[in-house]
Ligand code: C2E
Ligand code: CA
């Protein structure tokens with residue numbers, strides 16, 4: 001098989017001294033992996049010499065190639081590569097340069113091999129231009145390279161076409177790489193745009209900015225994060241939920257180089273989960289929370305009540321006629337009724353309260369944030385009256401009543417189960433006591449509720465029969481001259497005796513009786529003021545209290561205007577006292593009403609100033625004329641530096657805003673002197689006069705309108721500061 005070495009003329013012509021070198025060269029050449037050659041620059045690349053490696057490389061013997069008349073290197077070169085290789089070689093030769101060409105050959109057995117040919121054009125012994133060079137098999141390197149290229153392309157393709165977002169970021173939170181899927185996920189037109197816009201992932205991407213820090217900590221501790229779920233912002237500000245899997249890439253010394261990982265959109269799964277949760281926690285018919293969620297809410301509400309020191313009421317509701325309707329009209333009508341009741345109950349509660357349905361016709365209310373039992377009672381009465389409204393079912397009108405049982409936290413139970421059980425017990429008591437009513441679990445509260453109901457009925461009666469009285473408390477200037485009076489409602493119950501306005505005004509506000517009550521007080525006060533002003537030359541102003549609830553009701557300004565008209569009283573003589581509660585509502589609406597009052601010509605006073613939180617800002621924003629410093633800021637003014645300081649600040653603020661400053665609850669000369677020297681304009685309190693009947697004011701005015709000089713107690717006076 002192995003062909004004898006072919007010697008060229010050149011080798012055989014060498015001298016003896018050079019022969020050894022030629023032999024060494026010969027051995028070398030013939031033992032190299034590959035084929036040394038000399039060939040003609042003709043159309044067929046005919047070989048003049050090839051080394052023994054020829055056989056291994058091509059499968060042809062050296063003889064076949066060198067002496068065979070038909071076989072040239074051109075034939076062995078792959079047809080597709082021939083033109084390119086020839087071009088490459090010819091241009092190198094023309095420039096006298098070496099060349100290196102990579103191409104395929106077809107071996108004798110038909111196998112395709114990749115070779116690299118390195119050579120140069122030289123002049124042979126006859127001065128003819130020939131090629132000399134070396135051709136070696138690089139098929140295996142080529143395959144390797146190709147494999148690597150293909151792998152890289154594959155990875156790039158995965159990166160580019162993956163449906164998951166893929167990223168590399170610095171530890172600090174800057175993107176090093178992002179794929180198109182990530183850009184799409186986050187709403188950017190391209191990965192480049194994403195990388196440009198998001199240069200602080202921690203602050204810009206996560207909705208909860210602490211998320212990035214958690215991510216970083218997990219990476220530090222575990223070197224990876226798995227299914228790390230977060231809510232993130234898209235480029236347009238909308239949000240989506242993602243899950244991240246990532247790991248740290250480290251250098252040889254173990255230092256963190258960067259993070260690398262994938263991102264999946266899990267919004268859909270989240271929604272699905274939420275929907276499942278909703279279904280598990282809600283009653284399907286009415287959409288209300290069910291027993292499971294209710295228990296949860298009760299526990300939360302207990303924690304809240306503990307924190308804020310409020311009461312919590314758990315109210316068990318059972319409809320009185322449900323079974324009858326369900327049986328006689330069918331389940332469809334029954335369902336309609338339950339849905340209607342659910343909607344009404346939701347209408348009766350506040351945002352912090354819960355309405356739940358336990359099944360059948362059993363509902364539960366969870367009422368939070370009550371700081372006294374009486375407001376719970378008012379709310380229960382509203383619930384009963386809402387449920388009692390007629391319902392249309394199958395074209396007919398029905399009246400449904402309900403029995404309510406109430407358990408209060410903390411008195412009637414410390415946990416959800418106990419509270420519900422006791423509310424249920426109370427509900428049965430309500431059913432037994434004649435339906436369409438409520439019962440507390442605790443007897444004492446039932447007594448309070450009864451009494452309260454009695455007072456409410458009596459108040460209604462008193463208002464209807466005009467049995468409320470109005471007393472007037474003078475307001476004086478610094479020389480104790482009466483400049484005005486405040487009208488204060490009084491109610492003396494034939495059985496309970498005098499009832500404090502703090503008590504009955506609250507009840508009136510909770511039951512809606514405040515409107516007729518206020519009308520009655522204003523009517524009397526305006527008439528009295530008209531009378532006093534007719535008699536005396538100096539104008540006497542009349543101050544009336546307007547409850548916040550009424551203030552915000554639709555036509556209050558027109559209503560007051562009507563009463564003024566009726567009494568023939570100039571509006572300039574009237575001061576309307578309102579409390580800060582008014583300003584907690586919709587401030588545009590409030591400003592509108594205040595402006596309308598101003599336009600009517602009455603003065604506006606802020607009552608109980610200093611008891612709220614942000615009083616100062618109200619003063620600047622709203623068009624008020626008078627500030628009444630609350631009694632709590634006057635009590636102790638003479639011996640508590642802090643109280644004195646606040647009062648001083650309020651007075652000087654009032655002055656700088658050009659408001660009339662009135663002090664209420666002035667009980668002793670020391671307080672009077674202090675306030676006077678601070679520049680307070682008007683004074684009201686027991687020191688000057690208690691609230692008195694109308695005729696007593698008339699007498700005071702007739703006597704000159706100056707209130708008796710207080711007896712100065714030694715040692716209680718203030719040194720004038722002015
Ligand atoms: P208010 O508007 O702050 O009325 C001043 C209250 O302080 C009156 O209590 C008055 O009797 C009392 N007072 C006056 N000077 C002194 C004093 O030197 N020392 C002490 N300790 N108390 C003094 P009253 O009459 O019990 O009224 C309580 C609250 O009831 C009033 O507080 C007002 O908010 C409300 N109110 C009374 N009448 C009406 C009314 O007709 N309509 C409305 N909406 N509320 C009213
Ligand atoms: Ca007042």
Ligand code: CA
Pocket residue numbers: 607608628630631664
């Ligand atoms: Ca007051």
